[in-house]
Amino acid sequence: MNRMRWMVPAALTVALILLATPLMAQTEINETRPLNGSATLSVSNISGSVKLTGWNRDEVQVTGTLGKGAEELRISGDASRMDIEVVLPRHSRNVKPTQLVISLPRTCRLDVSTVSADIDLNDFDGDIELQSVSGDITAVCRSGGAEISSVSGEVSLACDSDNTEVETVSGDVRIRGVHGKLSGNTVSGDFLVEGGTFTSITAETVSGNLQFDGALDSNARAEVNTHSGDVVFLLDGLSLACSVETFSGKITNEFGLNGISDEYSKGTVRWEAPAGSGNGELEINTFSGNVVLKRK
Amino acid sequence: MKHDIATELLNDYLDGELDAPLVEDLEGHVKQCVTCRGELEGLRQLLAGAAALPRTIEPGRDLWPAIANETVQHQKGVESTTSRFLQRLGLFSWSWPTALATAAVVGVLFFSSFNAEPLVGPAENSSPAGVTSPEGTDPQGAALVQSLEAECREGDRELDAYSRVAPDSSSVSRMLRESMPVVDQAIAEARAAWLSSPDEPGLARFLASAYRAKVALQGRAIRMASES
Numbered sequence: 001m002n003r004m005r006w007m008v009p010a011a012l013t014v015a016l017i018l019l020a021t022p023l024m025a026q027t028e029i030n031e032t033r034p035l036n037g038s039a040t041l042s043v044s045n046i047s048g049s050v051k052l053t054g055w056n057r058d059e060v061q062v063t064g065t066l067g068k069g070a071e072e073l074r075i076s077g078d079a080s081r082m083d084i085e086v087v088l089p090r091h092s093r094n095v096k097p098t099q100l101v102i103s104l105p106r107t108c109r110l111d112v113s114t115v116s117a118d119i120d121l122n123d124f125d126g127d128i129e130l131q132s133v134s135g136d137i138t139a140v141c142r143s144g145g146a147e148i149s150s151v152s153g154e155v156s157l158a159c160d161s162d163n164t165e166v167e168t169v170s171g172d173v174r175i176r177g178v179h180g181k182l183s184g185n186t187v188s189g190d191f192l193v194e195g196g197t198f199t200s201i202t203a204e205t206v207s208g209n210l211q212f213d214g215a216l217d218s219n220a221r222a223e224v225n226t227h228s229g230d231v232v233f234l235l236d237g238l239s240l241a242c243s244v245e246t247f248s249g250k251i252t253n254e255f256g257l258n259g260i261s262d263e264y265s266k267g268t269v270r271w272e273a274p275a276g277s278g279n280g281e282l283e284i285n286t287f288s289g290n291v292v293l294k295r296k
Numbered sequence: 297m298k299h300d301i302a303t304e305l306l307n308d309y310l311d312g313e314l315d316a317p318l319v320e321d322l323e324g325h326v327k328q329c330v331t332c333r334g335e336l337e338g339l340r341q342l343l344a345g346a347a348a349l350p351r352t353i354e355p356g357r358d359l360w361p362a363i364a365n366e367t368v369q370h371q372k373g374v375e376s377t378t379s380r381f382l383q384r385l386g387l388f389s390w391s392w393p394t395a396l397a398t399a400a401v402v403g404v405l406f407f408s409s410f411n412a413e414p415l416v417g418p419a420e421n422s423s424p425a426g427v428t429s430p431e432g433t434d435p436q437g438a439a440l441v442q443s444l445e446a447e448c449r450e451g452d453r454e455l456d457a458y459s460r461v462a463p464d465s466s467s468v469s470r471m472l473r474e475s476m477p478v479v480d481q482a483i484a485e486a487r488a489a490w491l492s493s494p495d496e497p498g499l500a501r502f503l504a505s506a507y508r509a510k511v512a513l514q515g516r517a518i519r520m521a522s523e524s
Contacts, residue, residue, distance in 0.1 A: 133471075170474060206482050227505070245498055
């Protein structure tokens with residue numbers, strides 16, 4: 001009789017645990033907090049995804065699902081500075097991906113950091129700093145300044161930014177709409193720039209190819225360095241002084257400036273800007289890559 | 297003299313390290329012992345063969361570009377392998393023929409590897425890393441390259457330290473495994489070109505640029521490792 005008295009609560013406890021397990025596997029998230037339009041919001045997630053969209057409210061809303069094994073979604077700070085962090089147990093091995101869907105004031109400053117989680121940002125006007133290790137980063141925005149960093153994840157940026165820094169190791173980079181100042185760096189990732197008029201470009205790759213299909217301000221300073229990556233500049237015209245150097249690659253230019261033939265192998269080619277042009281300068285250095293200056 | 301003692305003393309005998317009474321005893325035994333006579337003759341031939349080995353061997357192909365970027369690690373590896381090798385020599389009782397043959401092979405490999413490295417010049421000209429610039433190089437470019445080489449070595453040391461503290465930092469190790477060979481290849485190519493055409497303007501710059509890429513990659517790996 002005494003044993004029976006304990007069996008009922010024990011059975012209920014077991015049943016409760018069994019029922020709770022599937023619920024704990026994926027915890028739904030639905031949190032809303034006040035956040036100023038000038039605030040800084042930091043988001044970090046290890047795996048899964050982070051989808052962010054700007055809106056006109058002075059608050060941040062977080063929905064999505066917390067992956068099985070994650071400790072908690074920690075939201076700290078206040079309306080001027082907030083951190084949203086997916087907290088994992090120490091030495092966690094088997095944590096399932098967390099999907100975060102965040103709506104945030106369009107003009108705040110955003111800082112997102114992930115490991116393998118993809119980052120997807122839309123309809124946003126503030127400065128952004130997005131970094132991931134292997135997650136892909138996609139941003140469609142009108143940010144004033146953008147700092148994007150990835151290791152192997154691909155970066156796709158369609159952004160009205162006038163000051164952009166992009167760094168990857170093996171991830172490819174595709175940039176559209178950026179203008180003003182651009183700094184890019186990859187090891188083996190390809191670098192593609194489409195559109196925009198630039199006043200400053202600094203781009204370096206080791207084996208990654210670089211293709212520029214935009215415009216250079218007549219006073220622009222542009223410097224591109226690759227080791228074995230090819231460099232292609234598609235331009236409407238060339239109104240800058242140019243210096244192209246390759247040790248074992250081939251230089252092709254369709255502008256035929258200063259009597260230089262269209263193709264030139266190995267060596268340095270320099271030519272002055274046409275009379276009346278600005279003080280801009282384009283410098284391309286590649287050890288074994290080919291250089292193509294092509295008319296659009 | 298007993299046979300097993302005589303066998304133990306044969307090596308010292310050939311090295312001239314035995315006292316006169318022992319030499320007399322040993323020679324007395326060897327005269328009567330066919331086995332010891334054979335072993336002594338074998339040792340003499342091995343020593344003569346080792347002495348006749350060439351001091352240098354020209355490699356069939358230029359190995360330097362492939363190993364240039366590994367110089368420091370290679371040297372560290374040789375040092376640690378040698379020290380382990382010497383420790384083992386002390387721990388195990390090697391027969392003299394085996395020991396001599398091994399020493400001869402190691403010696404030949406050692407000398408040939410030095411001769412395969414055109415960068416390694418006379419000791420008095422060596423930089424701290426044992427790397428010298430080719431003659432005719434722009435001193436500023438050479439200094440820049442050497443300074444970046446030193447920075448890379450420092451980066452290697454830091455990464456090595458991190459790998460011992462956090463060996464399971466998979467994202468860092470994957471990044472290094474996948475991308476460092478690309479950078480190392482670039483360094484090897486630029487270095488080979490720089491060495492073959494030291495008066496070519498800009499080659500030191502290309503090499504420096506490749507080194508900068510390596511320093512940047514190391515820096516990134518270190519940052520990631522420290523954060524993980």
